[in-house]
Structures are given as C-alpha cells and as structure tokens.
Amino acid sequence: MxxxxxxxxxxxxxxxxxxxxxxxxxxxxxxxxxxxxxxxxxxxxxxxxxxxxxxxxxxxxxxxxxxxxxxxxxxxxxxxxxxxxxxxxxxxxxxxxxxxxxxxxxxxxxxxxxxxxxxxxxAPDAPDPAALSRRQLDAQYDFRAIVGQDARLLHVLRSVGQVAATDASVLIEGESGTGKELIAEAVHQNSRRSRQPFVKVNLGGISASLFESEMFGHRRGAFTDAKADRQGRFELANGGTIFLDEIGELDLSSQVKLLRVLQDRTYEVLGDSKPRRLDIRVICATNRNLAELVQQGRFREDLFYRINLITVRLPALRERPEDIPLLVQHFVDGLRATYHRPALKVGTRARHWLQEQPLPGNIRELKNLVERAVLVSGKDELGPEDFQAQFQPAPRVAAAGELPEPGTITLDALEAQMIRRTLEHYSGNISRVAKALGLSRGALYRRLEKYAIPFDAE
The missing domain is CATH 3.40.50.2300 (Response regulator)
Structure with missing residues (x-):
C-alpha cells in the first residue's frame, strides 16, 4: 500500500x-x-x-x-x-x-x-548480496570487464548488482584512474536498459557557453555558428543511460539547467520551444569531494541530493594491492594478442615489485606502465628491472607559493592553475580576478573558455 x-x-x-x-x-x-x-x-x-x-x-x-x-x-x-x-x-x-x-x-x-x-x-534482498563471492557475482551479473577480488571491490560490485535493476541515480566517487567508467558501464549492462544507448559525457571538457548546445542540441540558425541541426547528448541517451563524468567541474549556471532536466525529465532544444520528454537513467562520477564543494558554495546542494540516491566509492589501487597481479595478468593477456607475442609473461619478482608501488594514477597508470615495459624491453618474460626502467614517479607537487620544477608543467597548465587559484581566492568575482591577474575582463573570459574553467557570469 x-x-x-x-x-x-x-x-x-x-x-x-x-x-x-x-x-x-x-x-x-x-x-x-x-x-x-x-x-x-x-x-x-x-x-x-x-x-x-x-x-x-x-x-x-x-x-x-x-x-x-x-x-x-x-x-x-x-x-x-x-x-x-x-x-x-x-x-x-x-x-x-x-x-x-x-x-x-x-x-x-x-x-x-x-x-x-x-x-x-x-525491498528485501534475496539472497543477501553481502554474502556473494566473486564467483557467485559473476554467475549472477555481467562483470567481465572488471578485474579483481579484493573485499573492497566486491563490496562495490555487490552494490552495483543490487541497484542495477532499478532506475536509481548513482554517484560514483573515486580517484582518477580507478575505473569509474567501467563501473558505470556495469550498472548499465546489468539493467533493463542494457539494449539501449549508453552515452558518455565528460562535463569537464564542456564550457558553460556550449553546455546547452552539447547537452540539449540545437536547431539550424539557433545562434551564429549553428549551420545544421544537432542532436544533444540527452536525446542520444533517451531510453538508455547517460554517464556524466567529472560532474564536479560543472559551473553553477549549468548545474541549474541540469537540475531542471533531472527533475522534470524534459528539455528544450535550442531554437525549438517545444519541450521534449526524457526516459533516462543518470549515472554521475567525480574524483572530487562534492560534499565539500557544496559547503564552499561551488556545487548546488539540491543537485547533489538529486544525483546521489546511491553513492558508490571506488577504492584506490593502493587500497587493494592483492588485485595488482590479477590486473597485470589481464593487461598482459591483451598485449599478447595485440602485439602477437604468445610467450609474453611477467615474472613473480616483478609482480611483487609492482604490488609495493604507490601507483597514484591507479589502474590507468599500471596499465600504461605494463604496456611501456612490454614495448621497450622486447623480452618474453619481464622482470622488476624492466618495469623500474619505465617507472615514472609522480611529479612533486609544488608547495604553496613555490614555482613547479622546470619541465614538470606547461605554460598553459600553469596559467590555468593560477586562474583557478585566483578565482577561488576572490570567490569568483570576475572583476577582482581580472584586476589581480593584470587582464581585461574580455581577456579573462577568453582564457576561462580556453581552459574550460567553470565560472559565474556577472
């Protein structure tokens, strides 16, 4: 009832x-x-x-x-x-x-x-998902793309299996390179929408001025450069799942527009005033702490509660070192076929050495390290020395007020970093930021667009 x-x-x-x-x-x-x-x-x-x-x-x-x-x-x-x-x-x-x-x-x-x-x-779950092993999970769900059997990862997979059959919005949190996109795909593949589109959107790469066109689409002539009709990402995902990656990078004005769509399940194409209905599941991901951003006034609290009906936190690779040999074996299996080297393998000592590394770039860093070692060494059995030769420690982060070491950052990245820090210092006041950086407002706006830095138009 x-x-x-x-x-x-x-x-x-x-x-x-x-x-x-x-x-x-x-x-x-x-x-x-x-x-x-x-x-x-x-x-x-x-x-x-x-x-x-x-x-x-x-x-x-x-x-x-x-x-x-x-x-x-x-x-x-x-x-x-x-x-x-x-x-x-x-x-x-x-x-x-x-x-x-x-x-x-x-x-x-x-x-x-x-x-x-x-x-x-x-609804009560049967059987209790907390009791399912990796083998039982694989028998019940499609998790083929996800490698590992650490207890923390199994907890994530059980949550995915439990919520996949619903239309619950899911927020995936975790450091860069932990596999958030794979988890989003697993939610989709195990849902009733699995035969419908799965559309990925990197919100960190969409500027505020292009948000509506990218997400909702536009009609020819809707604005100066609109030379043809364009389908928006929401329309492409209709009936299926939309994956909004890096949602923590979205500017406040775009957050309002996104909240409207998620709440009403309707949107309007630019240049066309007729509302269109949506039937989608929404999965978001971020490597930032959204709760902290809410407290800082940089992320809308209402949007935060709209997208996190279910929150899944992915562990960093250093939190599940026992899975590193399994991941290495998985990558090597793929490289054998890619490079036609059937005898390729990684020695026991090398696997142990890899388990001891911090790998701040997580699974992405491990995959790149394995592939570089395979390509450069030319050997069929890789030892610790082959990985050590290709290991690239993360650059040291400069202390506050200290310039980064030469060669560790480009001028563009340094400029973008300074603009972000100044925006934060002046609470997004564009006039004060421009004055502090010695730029005109127009020049600052051009740089904000260039680096896709979220900002509030005054």
Whole structure:
C-alpha cells in the first residue's frame, strides 16, 4: 500500500487515480494526524508526502511530520512533494531521512519511475548480496570487464548488482584512474536498459557557453555558428543511460539547467520551444569531494541530493594491492594478442615489485606502465628491472607559493592553475580576478573558455 498525504483534494484524487491505473494500492489522507494513525496501525510500503498543511507555507509542518513518521517507522521510504521554488525545503527533508523528492506540477512518468525505484531499493534482498563471492557475482551479473577480488571491490560490485535493476541515480566517487567508467558501464549492462544507448559525457571538457548546445542540441540558425541541426547528448541517451563524468567541474549556471532536466525529465532544444520528454537513467562520477564543494558554495546542494540516491566509492589501487597481479595478468593477456607475442609473461619478482608501488594514477597508470615495459624491453618474460626502467614517479607537487620544477608543467597548465587559484581566492568575482591577474575582463573570459574553467557570469 502507498500512503498519499496531502491537504489538497485535487492532488489526492489525481495521485490515487494514477497509482491505481498502474497497479498500486493507494490510500490518501488529508492531515498529519490521520497519516500518523495510518503509519502506526497499517504501515504502508511507501509514503508520498506534501510539505504544507496550513496557511503557513514554510514547510515546517511537513518536516515535523516527516520526523514523526521516521521515528515510528525508520525504514519506511518517504517521497516528498514540493513546489520548484521550495527545493531547498526538500533538501532539508532529504537530510532528515526522505528517500527522494518530486516537484509540482509533476511529470507522471517521472513520478512512477521514482516510486518504482524507491520501492525496489527498499525491498528485501534475496539472497543477501553481502554474502556473494566473486564467483557467485559473476554467475549472477555481467562483470567481465572488471578485474579483481579484493573485499573492497566486491563490496562495490555487490552494490552495483543490487541497484542495477532499478532506475536509481548513482554517484560514483573515486580517484582518477580507478575505473569509474567501467563501473558505470556495469550498472548499465546489468539493467533493463542494457539494449539501449549508453552515452558518455565528460562535463569537464564542456564550457558553460556550449553546455546547452552539447547537452540539449540545437536547431539550424539557433545562434551564429549553428549551420545544421544537432542532436544533444540527452536525446542520444533517451531510453538508455547517460554517464556524466567529472560532474564536479560543472559551473553553477549549468548545474541549474541540469537540475531542471533531472527533475522534470524534459528539455528544450535550442531554437525549438517545444519541450521534449526524457526516459533516462543518470549515472554521475567525480574524483572530487562534492560534499565539500557544496559547503564552499561551488556545487548546488539540491543537485547533489538529486544525483546521489546511491553513492558508490571506488577504492584506490593502493587500497587493494592483492588485485595488482590479477590486473597485470589481464593487461598482459591483451598485449599478447595485440602485439602477437604468445610467450609474453611477467615474472613473480616483478609482480611483487609492482604490488609495493604507490601507483597514484591507479589502474590507468599500471596499465600504461605494463604496456611501456612490454614495448621497450622486447623480452618474453619481464622482470622488476624492466618495469623500474619505465617507472615514472609522480611529479612533486609544488608547495604553496613555490614555482613547479622546470619541465614538470606547461605554460598553459600553469596559467590555468593560477586562474583557478585566483578565482577561488576572490570567490569568483570576475572583476577582482581580472584586476589581480593584470587582464581585461574580455581577456579573462577568453582564457576561462580556453581552459574550460567553470565560472559565474556577472
């Protein structure tokens, strides 16, 4: 049973009819007191809860009701219903234990998708995924592209297996090179959308001025250089999964536009005012701490709660050294075929040496190191000396106020680094940043576009 709590009879009637039409058993009440009696005596599977029940539209009565419901039934999933202008209130509800939020007027398809996802995540699992070994996971899911059997990695794979069948938004956190894209692909491949498109978008490489065109597409003539129609990434992903990599690099103005799409599941092509509907699953990834960015005012809190219904943290390679020999063997197997060297192998001493290295670049660094050693050594059996000869320690990070060593950074990278630091120092004030760097505003804007540095237009 799904319990609807709303003091508006039109909303209650509309939601009851929608849920009945799609096979659910809804019950609706108008007041917090009725709701609490229902939750205590006839516990529902899910609650759809409005945030206002009086002339005072602050939403505090909704937050109080949520707190009392969670005290009675801590595991009961609650979806909040709020207006677009009250999303900050919904975020407070998410912090207080709500599973998700929707905004009025809602999109029926998006609402039903949200309900299905939340119910699936709340359902008891059988068998207990925490008890599954790597062999059992491989028998149940398609994890062929992911190598390793460390306990931390298995925890990630169990989470992936558990959420893949739902449409839950997933946030993948982890250092660069840990395989976030592979995990995103695994979520897609094990979902009901596996036969539909999987579209990857590197948000760190899209400037603020091109965001709408890249993501939503444009019509010919929509702007000066729009010489032909262009499909946006969301349209390409429709029906499937969109993977938004480096979401922590997205500027604040683009974050608002993205939040609208993720909330309403609609978008407009530039030059075409007709809204288009979306049916997608969203997976995001970042190597940054989004919670810290939220505290610094550089990432929207409402967007943060919209994308992290499920959070998966990938361990760094140094946290699972026992998987390094397995990864080395995997890379060598591929290189045997690529370079037609069937006798190629890595000696035991070399595998042990590799396990002891910090490898800050993680799996990506290990793969590059193995391939360089294979290409340069020319030997069929690689020893520690072959890897040592190709090992490139990470450049030392310059201390604050210290210039980097010559040859460790390009002038462009140094300029981009200085612009980012100055933007942070002056809290994004473009005029003060330009003055501090000795640039005109126009010259600064050109550099911001050149280096794809997020900024707020004043």
């Amino acid at each position: 799904i319990l609807i709590i709303d003091d508006d009879i039109a909303v209650r009637t509309s939601l009851r009819l929608l849920l009945k039409q799609h096979g659910y058993a809804p019950e609706a009440v108008a007041t917090p007191a009725e709701a609490l009696r229902m939750v205590e005596n006839t516990p529902p599977e899910l609650v759809l809860m409005d945030m206002n029940y009086s002339l005072d539209t602050s939403g505090q009565d909704g937050l109080r009701l949520l707190a009392r419901v969670k005290r009675l039934r801590p595991a009961l999933p609650v979806i909040l219903i709020t207006g677009w202008g009250s999303i900050a209130l919904a975020v407070e509800g998410m912090k207080a234990g709500a599973a998700e939020f929707i905004t009025k007027p809602w999109n029926n398809e998006a609402l039903l998708q949200t309900i299905g996802t939340v119910l699936a995540l709340a």
